[in-house]
Amino acid sequence: ILGPSQPALDGPRITAGPNGARGVWLPPGSELLLPTVLAQLTTRDVTAPAGTALRATHRRIDDHDVWLVLNDSDQPFAGAVQVAASGPGELCNPVDGSITPITTNSPRVELAPYHAVILRYAAAAERPRQHPPAGPLALGTTVDLALRGAPEPGAGEHVRAAAAQATTSPDGRPAWRFAAEVTESQVDTFNFAQLFLQAATDLSATGGLRLEIGVPAGQTPPAILHAIVHTADGGQYLTSLGRATNDAGWRVSLLPWSRFARAGWATAGADQLDLRQVTQINVGWGGYLGTAGEQIEYTIAAPQVFQLAP
8 A cells, every 4th residue: 555755745645556556655654544545445344323433343254254343432332334245144142142134234233332243244245446636645634733933942961953944844834944963972862843832722623743844865863753742731742753864855744642652751741641731842853872973954844733534
């Protein structure tokens, strides 16, 4: 499901091949897009009412197609569940061992909290392939975060950091260049862009953080890029971007909130990230045991939050 990478702003995108083929480029850090990609390439294998906590898996067992459907919530479920099956089938209740014949691929299912049912058919129906247009992958919605002025560098003791320089990203959005020099060898060094929000912001209705970061060609220090979310109660929550400062070019990183874990040095805040009170986002490199004199530069566009399309 990977295709060739693209120049300039290298983000998730669909490419067109011969005979209607489609390739998909998912750069590192965008693994959560896989369900969105599959939904654009083919129809669903299992369809349930919106807002339900049903989970399902599909296997081919003993010349039959079998779906396990689980109610992953503390509330009962009753309703129709559609699977990509053809012909008559069976509904198997693993609790009491009963097997009920069914004549539709959309049987009514009743599930107690955290209970499952098995749907068994002679064959699966062929799911039509879809041919979305080539171009950037449709993510849903993205929203700019309201910042309180220009970002500032936040560097460690053994780093000489320059002030942020205003510029633009390849797609014309505001961006800032951060450059720094390591001043002592083999000690823990870091330099982060500190992006202050205008006020404590509730981001609980969003899916994660979208970052566009550029690294200059020819840069060799392999410092790892990270993002840190700060909350009003003093909490700090960290994740790696899965990219180093010797990976040249512009890249888009999509970071679901579930990837952020409480930083080991944090002494305040809850164990889990509270998205109702985000105050600051830091993006940069850290934990780097480099060599004195190394120059490390990166450019970050104004951060955004995203919500994936259903």
